[in-house]
Amino acid sequence: MAKPGNASSKGLQTKSAILDAALAIASRDGLEGLSIGMLAEALGMSKSGVFAHFGSREELQIAVIDEYARRFMNAVFHPAIGLPRGLPRLAAMFENWLHRVQTVEIPNGCVFISGAVEFDDRDGPVRERMVTVNRGWQGEMQKAARQAIDCGHLVPACDPEQLVFELYGVMLALHHDARLLRDARAVERARRAFDRIIAQHTAAEAPPARTRAAHRTASVAA
Amino acid sequence: MAKPGNASSKGLQTKSAILDAALAIASRDGLEGLSIGMLAEALGMSKSGVFAHFGSREELQIAVIDEYARRFMNAVFHPAIGLPRGLPRLAAMFENWLHRVQTVEIPNGCVFISGAVEFDDRDGPVRERMVTVNRGWQGEMQKAARQAIDCGHLVPACDPEQLVFELYGVMLALHHDARLLRDARAVERARRAFDRIIAQHTAAEAPPARTRAAHRTASVAA
DNA sequence: AAATAAAACGAACGGTCGTGCTTTTTCTCA
DNA sequence: TGAGAAAAAGCACGACCGTTCGTTTTATTT
Numbered sequence: 001m002a003k004p005g006n007a008s009s010k011g012l013q014t015k016s017a018i019l020d021a022a023l024a025i026a027s028r029d030g031l032e033g034l035s036i037g038m039l040a041e042a043l044g045m046s047k048s049g050v051f052a053h054f055g056s057r058e059e060l061q062i063a064v065i066d067e068y069a070r071r072f073m074n075a076v077f078h079p080a081i082g083l084p085r086g087l088p089r090l091a092a093m094f095e096n097w098l099h100r101v102q103t104v105e106i107p108n109g110c111v112f113i114s115g116a117v118e119f120d121d122r123d124g125p126v127r128e129r130m131v132t133v134n135r136g137w138q139g140e141m142q143k144a145a146r147q148a149i150d151c152g153h154l155v156p157a158c159d160p161e162q163l164v165f166e167l168y169g170v171m172l173a174l175h176h177d178a179r180l181l182r183d184a185r186a187v188e189r190a191r192r193a194f195d196r197i198i199a200q201h202t203a204a205e206a207p208p209a210r211t212r213a214a215h216r217t218a219s220v221a222a
Numbered sequence: 223m224a225k226p227g228n229a230s231s232k233g234l235q236t237k238s239a240i241l242d243a244a245l246a247i248a249s250r251d252g253l254e255g256l257s258i259g260m261l262a263e264a265l266g267m268s269k270s271g272v273f274a275h276f277g278s279r280e281e282l283q284i285a286v287i288d289e290y291a292r293r294f295m296n297a298v299f300h301p302a303i304g305l306p307r308g309l310p311r312l313a314a315m316f317e318n319w320l321h322r323v324q325t326v327e328i329p330n331g332c333v334f335i336s337g338a339v340e341f342d343d344r345d346g347p348v349r350e351r352m353v354t355v356n357r358g359w360q361g362e363m364q365k366a367a368r369q370a371i372d373c374g375h376l377v378p379a380c381d382p383e384q385l386v387f388e389l390y391g392v393m394l395a396l397h398h399d400a401r402l403l404r405d406a407r408a409v410e411r412a413r414r415a416f417d418r419i420i421a422q423h424t425a426a427e428a429p430p431a432r433t434r435a436a437h438r439t440a441s442v443a444a
Numbered sequence: 445a446a447a448t449a450a451a452a453c454g455a456a457c458g459g460t461c462g463t464g465c466t467t468t469t470t471c472t473c474a
Numbered sequence: 475t476g477a478g479a480a481a482a483a484g485c486a487c488g489a490c491c492g493t494t495c496g497t498t499t500t501a502t503t504t
Contacts, residue, residue: 010501011451028343032254036492048494049452057492109343117339120401121250121331131403165411169395173387176394179342181353189387196388200422232471232481259460270463271482279462 015053018043022064023071023111030114031061031126061126068111069133075100077140086151087198090144094167094194101171102187106178113175138164158201166197237275240265244286245293245333252336253283253348283348290333291355297322299362308373309420312366316389316416323393324409328400335397360386380423388419 021042026034036057040047054060080092101110112134119127145160154163170193177186243264248256258279262269276282302314323332334356341349367382376385392415399408 009450014451030340035490037490046453047492048454051493052451114339116398116402117336118252120398127402134402161407162411162414165395165399165408166392166415168398169391169393169415170388171391172394172398173391176338176342176390177387180338180349180356185383186387189384192384193388193391196422200418236481257461259462268483269461270465270484273463274481 011053014045018050018053019063019067022060023067024108026061026064026068026111026114027105027109030109030118031064031111032118034061034064036060058124058126062129064111065115065126065129065133069136072100072112072137077137080144085144085147087148087153087202090141090148090153091198093141093144097171098174098187098190098194101174101178101190105175109179110175113172138168141167154198154201155203163197163201167194170194170197240272240275241285241289244282245289246330248283248286248290248333248336249327249331252331252340253286253333254340256283256286258282280346280348284351287333287337287348287351287355291358294322294334294359299359302366307366307369309370309375309424312363312370312375313420315363315366319393320396320409320412320416323396323400323412327397331401332397335394360390363389376420376423377425385419385423389416392416392419 018039022034022039025039025042036047036050040050043050054063076093076096079096080089083089083092105113112130115126115130116134119130141164142160145154145158145163148154149156149158149160170190173193174186174190177183177189240261244256244261247261247264258269258272262272265272276285298315298318301318302311305311305314327335334352337348337352338356341352363386364382367376367380367385370376371378371380371382392412395415396408396412399405399411
């Protein structure tokens with residue numbers, strides 16, 4: 001009998017070929033736009049043949065999320081852990097992230113972003129996987145930020161969760177401006193934003209003046 | 223004969239009722255998830271009856287974008303122009319924006335965000351309208367920032383486009399964390415981020431130290 | 445080479461989709 | 475109130491969807 005655990009068995013190798021094509025389609029059209037029919041056509045095989053490898057569309061979507069996350073971490077996170085803790089590692093994570101966004105996510109789309117929008121209000125296992133994977137990445141970023149604080153590279157007043165929140169926002173804005181508005185300057189803006197955020201947490205400085213406090217309550221009027 | 227221009231004619235008032243329901247559906251399921259079938263069912267009328275009011279699904283999507291933009295500007299932009307130019311007005315725009323995100327976009331979804339992700343790599347009139355509307359809003363923000371610089375509320379070194387890029391990122395991160403991760407602290411983080419961005423452009427200060435310059439080239443390795 | 449398990453296929457199912465038609469109902473104005 | 479237009483319904487179409495099932499082809503092992 002054929003051993004199902006064999007790494008080069010026919011089944012596993014076509015399954016990974018399917019996953020490859022699925023990733024390309026899901027990047028462009030989102031996880032909801034990924035259909036088994038077009039996937040089969042892109043691979044030159046039958047719908048049922050493709051279907052049998054995953055058992056359901058939902059499991060296919062989850063497999064795509066996992067594979068996308070694996071590649072993301074391989075390209076962005078893992079190379080950075082070779083660098084010394086603290087700011088160097090944190091900066092490398094951002095720079096690797098930026099590089100990946102430039103080379104693959106801006107041209108082809110990003111499953112994390114489209115998936116987040118598609119499933120943020122739809123319960124179920126797909127959404128859960130999205131949340132898990134996202135928390136994983138944000139958690140690694142927060143850990144790196146915490147280490148940078150411990151090393152004295154960032155001031156103790158720096159809040160790692162706030163820092164990651166802002167960095168994530170920079171990437172989302174980059175994705176938005178580069179893909180929807182096709183603004184080539186978005187990459188440079190993302191870099192400048194990162195520099196600004198880091199700079200604010202390196203030099204000791206006065207806490208942000210509450211210049212807005214007076215306007216905030218009055219702003220709703222008129 | 224019935225005058226088609228009559229504001230209270232039956233046609234126009236059901237058309238606006240359709241638009242109302244379409245907005246609710248598109249907010250949750252995106253413009254691609256908006257189908258004429260469920261729209262008809264939600265309204266208790268036939269598919270063809272709904273369809274006849276717009277002529278095509280694409281025109282319905284465009285009508286939804288326009289209506290969403292109209293409401294957004296009414297809630298966020300127009301109330302702010304009653305305030306004095308400069309930082310007060312800019313801060314009011316952000317605060318009104320934040321208020322709207324909290325009250326309607328986090329609970330119900332945001333057509334601008336889901337639409338941007340859905341149509342950022344699909345050419346056609348829907349995408350074009352998304353771009354136009356988005357540029358319109360970002361343009362108003364930039365104008366307000368420019369006025370704040372002219373008034374001396376923000377330092378001349380402040381780049382309005384960079385500022386709006388970062389503010390947009392804050393809102394995208396808020397939307398992401400609040401909806402996907404269901405993090406209630408996201409709103410407070412967005413406010414803090416705004417304060418920090420503004421604070422950095424109010425007080426004259428040293429240009430951001432290039433602490434990352436050394437790491438940037440080495441970061442890809444390992 | 446025969447036996448057996450895995451993989452792929454092909455056809456069909458019930459649904460939903462957007463979109464044309466034609467017909468019926470409803471509104472609006474003279 | 476009756477003529478006529480506007481609005482809504484009803485119906486059908488072709489296409490695609492995810493999924494199931496039985497069959498056939500291909501791999502793998504004895």
